[in-house]
Amino acid sequence: MQPDSSTGLNGKGQDLKIVSLISIGQHPASGRARRAEQDGRAVELGMTLAASSSTQNLTVLHAGDSQQAALRSYAGMGLESVRVLQLRESADAVKTLSEYLHKHAPDIILTGVRAESGESSGMMPYLLGESLGWPVVSRIADIVSIKEGVAEILQALPRGQRRALTVRLPFIASVDNAAPEPRQSAFGPANRAFMEQQQCHSEPDTARNGWSIVSARKRPKRLKIVKAKTAADRFKAATAKPQGAGGKIMKNQPAAEQAQAIFDLLLEEGVLR
Amino acid sequence: MVFEWLHPVLIATALLLAAIGAVRRVNLWRAGQAESVDFVAGLIAMPGRYLHDLHDIVERDKYMSKTHAATGGGFVLSLAMIVLVHLLGLESQILAWALLVSLTLMFVGAVFVFKRRLNPPSRLSKGPWMRLPKSLLAFSGAFFILTLPMAGVLPEGFLSSSTGGWILTAVLTVFIAMGLSEMLLGMTWGGPMKHAFAGALHLAFHRRPERFGGGRSTGLKPVALDQRVLGVQKPEDFKWNQLLGFDACVQCGKCEAVCPAFAAGQPLNPKKLIQDMVVGMAGGSDADYAGSPYPGKEIGQANGGPLLTITEGLIDPQTLWSCTTCRACVEECPMMIEHVDAIVDMRRFLTMEKGSTPNKGAEVLDNLIATDNPNGHAPNSRTNWAADQNLPLLSDVKETDVIFWVSDGAFDMRSQRILRAFVKLLKAANVDFAVLGAEELDSGDVARRLGDDATFQSLAKRNIATLSQYKFKRIVTTDPHAYHCLRNEYADFAEGIADDLFDNIEVLHHTTFLNQLVQAGKLKLNPYKGGTVTYHDPCYLGRYNGEYEAPRELLRSLGIEIAEMERSGFRSRCCGGGGGAPITDIPGERRIADMRMEDVQTTGAELIAVGCQQCTAMLEGVVEPRPQVKDIAEILIESLVEPLAKELH
Structure with a gap:
């Protein structure tokens, strides 16, 4: 399927409200604060969607410190403002964000898959989805079209594969590295952008209080024994990401049977007790 | 008698119209941004700058320098005397003879211009420039004959005494009108002779007066980062004397002949670029341009105006990004126009306002911001190349004779061979030297040439702050790009960090230093x-x-x-x-x-x-x-x- 955002987004795209959530990234080599790669892609996707609709309805939202210089590198992509929910470092961003999002009720919320700094648990989209009661689509590569309240989405799978999904609005999507790269951040607009600060009620992250944080240890890597016979196999083994084995595809069975299979699996994996 | 007043009126009208044109032209330049210039000193220095600096460059082509001296010198002298003799009616046989001599000089020069134009090299612009030698011949020839009676060579009244005389006078008048409109009107209304008017003022009000008298001024000018628009978006964003400089172009194409990008078939021609700047300043299209195009691009498609964005319709951004900033065009330009400054000014807009640095540009700039080197290596791996070299670090020794500025070659295995060789030579010569190690950052050269002056300034200021902590006499580097930044560009940013740092130290390239050793x-x-x-x-x-x-x-x-x-x-x-x-x-x-x-x-x-x-x-x-x-x-x-x-x- 060819992503074709220029034609597909007409229809009912006009009055879409999009929110891209951004965090403070961290450069892997220098450890310096920067525009996070996936969050940058979330903004890029949001900007492309907003540009193809008639009204500029993209809000770029950050929960944290509005003085953080790295926020300006998102603004340098051509944003007039960045909305910041002012929080203390100890605060729980999920609660404040979900309150804000509940109140403003956007149609699409875009986030990165996981933050580059902080807890970096990758839980944010799920926690937001839980509190808002919205579907969460993980690791999307593109939003192909939005028609009559239904979005056609490409989800990124390993080895360049894509899965086409249709999702009813509103939804939360985490943006994969396979999504289009964020545009260049320019100094002028970055410097001039307005940091729209919003004071808000915040609660301390009580769960985190009990944690003690130590720096990560490099874990030993399991040796990969390649039993390939041909050069093509060796190449595949060297380049391919491992794909989960097992599972089964149920397409034609009745819904009750499909639900039962999911329930059984969750029990088996110990997710449900 | 008709002719007694006809020629003086013609001359006076031409002078008046030229003056009106001059005011209009000056107003075009004044639309540019303010730049403080010492007007009086500039005007006083102008003749000297013309006779030495400009002429030294023209002198590289002996044929043209002699031709220009005869034609230009002859014209200036003749014009002054024509005003005295033919406009003010000063009756002096000596003056008339002097005028005849200078007109002859001009005529001889014009003959050589004519010869040059018979089979012009491709770098020369055609169009109106092909008309110029004819106008020069018409001007000098016609005034020569007109002056003959006053010098006593022909009898007074010869030109109106007979039918033949009447016809001759009529023909002369046509030539005089043709010559005057080219030489005087063309000077200020945009003909080829514009170069004389704009060129003279450009020499007087040049943005880099240090270049005259054998000096050198090559460091780019800093951008004030709090401006409304960073870099040059529209022609009006240039400094007024940059606009004046564009108008000084004689379209000789010396720049085109040496431009490596032009020769490689990339879409850049420095001459066309300057002419496009003139189009932008005055408004209109490039359809009248009669020189070589940007390789692969047709002429006549570009439109511009003083308030229009240059890169949307006038110049393709690819043209600006083709430049290697090698300065060959600037070095060759007889009018001392600053092409590289203009190109980088426009790149600054593309990078710092539009965020459209092509290809790997954005990635390199992001890396420079995040890791202080263009390839995104871990900053603390900067000294890995010297693990076996036992180099003294400035953070340990605090004081040294020579700082060896390693530059980003530290991350590249081929360049490391050069670094090792240089270290071996320093040790063999027993030089007291040290390196900054991980404290050294990229010099910012690439960021600045790519138009990101914000990143350059940040790197420069942090490097200066590092340097200011230590005592040393000279900085030596194997990288001419870092050398140029340190020597010619960093001093602009030392204020408030280490004010006189660059007054007390010497920056040297390793070949200079090795030669001393x-x-x-x-x-x-x-x-x-x-x-x-x-x-x-x-x-x-x-x-x-x-x-x-x-x-x-x-x-x-x-x-x-x-x-x-x-x-x-x-x-x-x-x-x-x-x-x-x-x-x-x-x-x-x-x-x-x-x-x-x-x-x-x-x-x-x-x-x-x-x-x-x-x-x-x-x-x-x-x-x-x-x-x-x-x-x-x-x-x-x-x-x-x-x-x-x-x-x-």
Whole structure:
């Protein structure tokens, strides 16, 4: 399927409200604060969607410190403002964000898959989805079209594969590295952008209080024994990401049977007790 | 009598219209941004600048310099005397004779201009410029005949005494009108003679007056980062004297002939660029331009105006990104126009406002911001190359004679060979030196040439702050780009951090420093045993810093007789590696490095001596078979007589 955002987004795209959530990234080599790669892609996707609709309805939202210089590198992509929910470092961003999002009720919320700094648990989209009661689509590569309240989405799978999904609005999507790269951040607009600060009620992250944080240890890597016979196999083994084995595809069975299979699996994996 | 008043009226009208045109033209320039200029000093210095600086450049082409001296000098003298004799009616036979002499001078010059235009080289613009020699001949010829009666050669009243005289007078009048409109109206209303008017004022109010009298001014001007728009978006965003400079162009195409990007078929022609700036300043289209186009682009498609964005309709951004900032055009320009300044000004807008640096540009700039080096290596791996070198760190020793500025070659394995060679030479000569280690940051050269002055300024200020902590006498670097930044550009940013840092230290290129060591007998060298050697002048060492001699002297001290390329010294052809060109990588028909290698191969050299890691990389990127490429430091260690251990302390 060819992503074709220029034609597909007409229809009912006009009055879409999009929110891209951004965090403070961290450069892997220098450890310096920067525009996070996936969050940058979330903004890029949001900007492309907003540009193809008639009204500029993209809000770029950050929960944290509005003085953080790295926020300006998102603004340098051509944003007039960045909305910041002012929080203390100890605060729980999920609660404040979900309150804000509940109140403003956007149609699409875009986030990165996981933050580059902080807890970096990758839980944010799920926690937001839980509190808002919205579907969460993980690791999307593109939003192909939005028609009559239904979005056609490409989800990124390993080895360049894509899965086409249709999702009813509103939804939360985490943006994969396979999504289009964020545009260049320019100094002028970055410097001039307005940091729209919003004071808000915040609660301390009580769960985190009990944690003690130590720096990560490099874990030993399991040796990969390649039993390939041909050069093509060796190449595949060297380049391919491992794909989960097992599972089964149920397409034609009745819904009750499909639900039962999911329930059984969750029990088996110990997710449900 | 009709003719008694006809010619004076013609002259007076032409002068008046020229004056009106001049006011209009000046207003076009005044639309530019303010720039403080010492008007009086500039005007006083102008004739000297014309006779020396400008003429020295024209003098490189003897034919043209003599032609121009005769034509231009003859015209200026003639015009002054025509005003006295024909307009004010001063009756003096001596003056009339003097006028005849100067008109003859002008006529002879014009004949040579005419000859040049019979079969003009492709670099010259055609169109109105083909008309110019005829107008020159008409002007000088007609006024010559008109002056004859006053000099007593022909009887007074000869021109109106007979029917033949009447006809002759009528013909003369046509020629005079033609000559006057070209020479006087054309000067201020935009004809070829505009170069005389704008050129004279450009010399007086030049943005880099340091260039006159043999000086050098090559550092880019800083951007005030709190401006409304960063860089140049529309023609009005240029400084007023930059606009004036564009108008001074004579379309001689010397720039086009030396431009490496033009020769490589990339969409850049410095002459067309300057003419497009004139189109932008005055408004209109480039349809009247009669010179070579940007390679691969048609003429007549570009439109501009003083308030229109240049890169939307007037100039394709690819044109701006093709430039290697080698300054060959600036060096060659007889009108001393600053092409590179204009190009970088417009790049600044593209990068800092539009965020549209092409290809790898954005990635490199992001890396420079996040890791202080263009390839995103971990900042603390900067000294990995020297793990076995036992180099003293400034953070330990605090004080040294020489700081060895390693530059980003530290991350590149080929460049590391140059660094190692240089370190070996420093140790052999017993130099007291140290390195900054991980404290050193990228010099910011690439960021600045790519138009990101914000990142450049941040790097420069942090480097200056680091340098200001230590005591040292000189900085020596193997990288001419870092050398240029440190020597010519950093001083603008030292204020408030280390005000007089750059007044008290010396910045040297390693070839200069090594030459000092060799001449002082601190390095003992065996004669070079090998084949023919040629030397490639790096742009940022030669044209940017005037260092042509030290590398050659070093090679000579090895007993090498350099097989010079036709384009060497100030005419050296760029390797294609400057100005971020390998990063923006604008497609052309050929590669600049390949063309440079052809230059090398015509000398029959087996070895190219280079003084720049970037040139080394570009030239080694040319496919084999080709001559070997070595930095001068690498050539020196091969011939180094290593001191015995006890001689070292």
